[in-house]
Amino acid sequence: MHPAPSIILFTTLSGLGYGLAAVLGLGLLDASGLSVKVAHLAALAMIAGGLLSSTLHLGNPQRAWRALSQWWSSWLSREGVMAILTFVPLTISAWFAVVEGGYQPVAGLVGAAMCGITVYCTAMIYASLRSIQAWNTGFTPLCYLLFAGAGGFLLASVAGYASGAGGTVCAVIAALFVVAAWLAKHQWWTRLRALAPLSTPESATGLGNIGRVRLFERPHINDNYLTREMGFKVARKHALKLSRLAILAGGAMPIVLLIVAIVAGGGAVAVIAAMLAVLLYALGLAVERWLFFAEARHAVMNYYGG
Numbered sequence: 001m002h003p004a005p006s007i008i009l010f011t012t013l014s015g016l017g018y019g020l021a022a023v024l025g026l027g028l029l030d031a032s033g034l035s036v037k038v039a040h041l042a043a044l045a046m047i048a049g050g051l052l053s054s055t056l057h058l059g060n061p062q063r064a065w066r067a068l069s070q071w072w073s074s075w076l077s078r079e080g081v082m083a084i085l086t087f088v089p090l091t092i093s094a095w096f097a098v099v100e101g102g103y104q105p106v107a108g109l110v111g112a113a114m115c116g117i118t119v120y121c122t123a124m125i126y127a128s129l130r131s132i133q134a135w136n137t138g139f140t141p142l143c144y145l146l147f148a149g150a151g152g153f154l155l156a157s158v159a160g161y162a163s164g165a166g167g168t169v170c171a172v173i174a175a176l177f178v179v180a181a182w183l184a185k186h187q188w189w190t191r192l193r194a195l196a197p198l199s200t201p202e203s204a205t206g207l208g209n210i211g212r213v214r215l216f217e218r219p220h221i222n223d224n225y226l227t228r229e230m231g232f233k234v235a236r237k238h239a240l241k242l243s244r245l246a247i248l249a250g251g252a253m254p255i256v257l258l259i260v261a262i263v264a265g266g267g268a269v270a271v272i273a274a275m276l277a278v279l280l281y282a283l284g285l286a287v288e289r290w291l292f293f294a295e296a297r298h299a300v301m302n303y304y305g306g
Contacts (some may be wrong), residue, residue, distance in 0.1 A: 002232045003293035006056035011122065012286050014050030015144065017043050018115040019152025021090050024097070027114030028170060029156060032101040039090045040094040041157065047090075051083055075128055077189040079121035086114040119148045126292075131196055134296040139188040146184050147285060148153030150177035154254065154278045161261060161270040168262055171274065185288060189243055192295060193236075198262075199299035202246070234294040242291055250284015253277070 029036045068084075071077040087189040089111035096104040123144035126135040153174035160167030201215065202208030234242075257277035261270040 003290045004057045006053050007293065008286060008289045010050045010054035010057075010294075011144075011289050012050070012282065013053065014044050014122070015119060015148040015285070016151040016155065016282065017046030017050060018086075018119050019046075019148035019150070020155040021047065021093075021152070022112040022115040022149070023152040023156040023170065025089075025093055025108035025115070027105060027108055027112075029101045029160050029166040030163055031097040031103040033159070033165070035159040035162035037098045037101075039159040040097045042155075044087075044090060044094055047083070047087075075121055075124040079118060079125060082114065082118040082121050086111065086118050089114060115148075116145065119144055131199075131299045132296050133195055133299075134192045135292075137188070137191060139184060139191065143181065143184050143188055144178060145289075146181035150174060150181045151278075151281060151285065153177055154258075154274070154281055157258070157261065158274040158278060160269065161266055161274050164266060167266060167270060167274065171258045171262050174277075175255055175262075178251055178254055178258075182247055187248075197297075204299065232294055234291075239291060239295055242287055246287040246291065248282045248284070250281050250288065254281045254284075 020039060024036070029039075031037075047233055067074070067076050068080045069077065071081045072197040089107040092107040093104055093111050095109070098101050120141050121139035126132070127137065128142035130136050153170050155168040157167050157174050160170045168209060200208070205213055207213050252276040257273045257280070261273040261277070264270040264273065
């Protein structure tokens with residue numbers, strides 16, 4: 001699949017935003033702290049920015065609202081509806097934190113749950129597609145949820161250390177989520193690279209009973225939407241190198257930096273270490289998302305010699 005920058009930005013940014021908003025909704029941090037107030041606003045900004053970036057991939061962005069009309073059958077519509085509804089408790093939580101300087105438990109917990117549901121809906125847009133075998137697995141929503149949780153606790157650890165309370169708790173939980181997320185992703189990659197294609201030129205054409213099918217001529221001479229969007233290829237050796245880079249930048253190095261922050265216990269060292277952990281994690285996550293699309297093979301490419 002073509003790894004469109006807008007979709008990579010959407011899944012990465014919104015995942016971090018929903019993760020942070022969910023963690024803030026649990027009330028682990030002192031809502032009266034300036035850094036926690038900023039974190040509430042940053043979560044809303046990341047979610048909004050991610051959602052807006054997703055429309056850049058559409059041929060007619062002004063018609064994006066129509067995607068909300070099929071919520072009873074489409075995961076894309078469910079995600080859109082949940083994204084809008086989730087803004088209600090998140091905005092209430094942000095108001096209480098920024099203006100009132102306090103934590104609103106009902107709005108916080110409801111918002112945290114709705115953040116998780118929205119991320120799940122995003123993941124199911126891809127996991128529900130049987131035509132893309134790489135995505136059609138329970139590991140896909142598991143990875144999305146774990147990566148969102150890891151990013152949320154990493155960002156929350158920065159706010160906690162900056163405010164002087166709750167940073168260590170968030171850092172410890174963040175480390176656990178980071179490890180769990182990359183272990184799940186490793187299983188996702190292991191499954192992908194051992195897959196035997198369910199859809200082949202023989203099954204696609206229905207001619208497998210008379211022998212091996214060989215492409216004589218492509219359906220179209222020139223490139224079209226299908227070849228551009230569904231026919232992206234990445235060499236296996238490059239994919240392996242990039243996956244190792246993603247694990248190193250988004251997994252190993254953030255863990256080391258979180259340990260530094262935990263040992264420091266607070267102060268400038270802990271804040272800087274936590275911030276670097278967030279930046280490296282975001283880099284690793286962006287690489288992971290690029291590979292998520294680049295390594296996926298759509299069944300339609302059977303007709304194009306893919």
